[in-house]
Amino acid sequence: MVTDRLRTWIGETPRLPAFVYDLDALSAHARRIRDAVPIEVFYAAKANPDAPVLRTLAPHVDGFEVASGGEFRHVRDVLPEARLAFGGPGKTDAELDLDADRVHVESPFELVRLAAKRREADVLLRVNLAGEREGAALAMSGPFGMDPALIEECHATLASAPWLRLRGVHAHLASGLDVPEAVALSGEILEWARPWAEKAGVDAPEFGLGGGMAVDYASPARTFDWETYGREIARLARPGETLRIEPGRAVTAYCGWYVTEVLDVKPAHGRWYAVLRGGTMHLRTPVTKGHDQPFEVFPGRRGNAGSPSVRDAEVTLVGQLCTPKDVFARDVPVAGIGVGDIVAFALSGAYGWNISHRDFLMHEPPGFHYLASEVP
Numbered sequence: 371m372v373t374d375r376l377r378t379w380i381g382e383t384p385r386l387p388a389f390v391y392d393l394d395a396l397s398a399h400a401r402r403i404r405d406a407v408p409i410e411v412f413y414a415a416k417a418n419p420d421a422p423v424l425r426t427l428a429p430h431v432d433g434f435e436v437a438s439g440g441e442f443r444h445v446r447d448v449l450p451e452a453r454l455a456f457g458g459p460g461k462t463d464a465e466l467d468l469d470a471d472r473v474h475v476e477s478p479f480e481l482v483r484l485a486a487k488r489r490e491a492d493v494l495l496r497v498n499l500a501g502e503r504e505g506a507a508l509a510m511s512g513p514f515g516m517d518p519a520l521i522e523e524c525h526a527t528l529a530s531a532p533w534l535r536l537r538g539v540h541a542h543l544a545s546g547l548d549v550p551e552a553v554a555l556s557g558e559i560l561e562w563a564r565p566w567a568e569k570a571g572v573d574a575p576e577f578g579l580g581g582g583m584a585v586d587y588a589s590p591a592r593t594f595d596w597e598t599y600g601r602e603i604a605r606l607a608r609p610g611e612t613l614r615i616e617p618g619r620a621v622t623a624y625c626g627w628y629v630t631e632v633l634d635v636k637p638a639h640g641r642w643y644a645v646l647r648g649g650t651m652h653l654r655t656p657v658t659k660g661h662d663q664p665f666e667v668f669p670g671r672r673g674n675a676g677s678p679s680v681r682d683a684e685v686t687l688v689g690q691l692c693t694p695k696d697v698f699a700r701d702v703p704v705a706g707i708g709v710g711d712i713v714a715f716a717l718s719g720a721y722g723w724n725i726s727h728r729d730f731l732m733h734e735p736p737g738f739h740y741l742a743s744e745v746p
């Protein structure tokens with residue numbers, strides 16, 4: 371799991387904690403997705419908008435999905451040529467002025483406000499079928515997009531604003547989907563969206579099928595089966611239409627590591643704790659997802675004589691924050707861990723640093739390192 375290049379980097383006495391991104395591994399992973407998936411792939415920038423990450427992905431994706439004016443300007447800046455689809459609830463007037471290649475419209479009122487700009491724009495209406503479906507994986511119910519009754523209110527606005535080009539329908543209904551659920555969900559979206567788009571008179575319609583492909587934090591070596599997914603999606607596709615997905619997590623999770631070192635080891639009330647430099651203010655992922663972040667321990671670089679360690683024990687890995695919530699992983703069996711050892715948390719490339727409350731307690735920020743034959 372740990373790449374040779376990461377192992378070498380760890381051996382070079384780096385300043386810790388640090389985020390380390392293996393860009394060659396990212397490039398290979400993105401190429402795998404590109405080769406397997408026969409429809410358009412946009413990368414959801416919010417999963418990790420780090421500039422070298424975006425540049426590494428650019429040759430392998432059809433575009434980028436951005437969810438704010440800030441993301442829009444950032445991705446434009448890093449990749450001026452990239453196609454951008456702009457979604458997200460509560461767009462401001464300034465955001466509605468941005469010349470995205472596609473605007474995902476979230477409500478009838480948003481469409482009215484966009485129409486009032488009297489500028490040309492290519493729009494997909496975001497539909498929310500969440501309330502109509504059953505299934506535990508559903509996460510995106512709530513104020514995202516329009517339910518099928520509300521979306522009907524868009525017809526009048528579109529009819530009176532010919533500068534708006536209706537291109538199709540967009541949906542992003544769930545996350546944490548494995549292949550069968552993702553394919554089934556896409557099928558349901560298309561079943562609803564195709565007749566709707568036809569009735570609305572859309573030529574060569576586009577259907578955004580969303581992201582949400584699963585990352586299994588309990589089995590870091592098991593990736594989403596893009597090959598099977600690609601074959602199944604190919605069977606759903608029809609000539610004359612464009613299908614598009616916008617995965618984030620399953621694209622960048624694997625390329626990133628949060629690497630840090632053990633500052634202290636001690637028992638407390640029957641539990642072993644390893645206290646690590648840094649904390650979940652840098653890598654909030656395990657707290658938000660409620661999982662154990664997978665990790666590997668590397669033997670200490672300082673060989674501190676007399677410093678505490680523990681062997682063959684279940685250990686809880688915590689950070690430097692003064693809160694019991696600062697837990698990376700709980701009661702995980704380890705062969706051995708001691709002060710000065712290095713811990714590398716895997717699957718830290720998506721929703722890691724950029725979702726974290728980085729200034730809480732004002733510890734030193736992490737460093738950032740890019741492992742690649744050539745950093746873009």
Ligand SMILES: *Cc1c(COP(=O)(O)O)cnc(C)c1O
Pocket residue numbers: 414416417435437457458542545546580581582583616617618619620
């Ligand atoms: C967050 C988001 C995505 C990406 O979701 P992942 O779970 O990271 O694949 C795609 N589309 C929209 C609209 C989103 O909000």
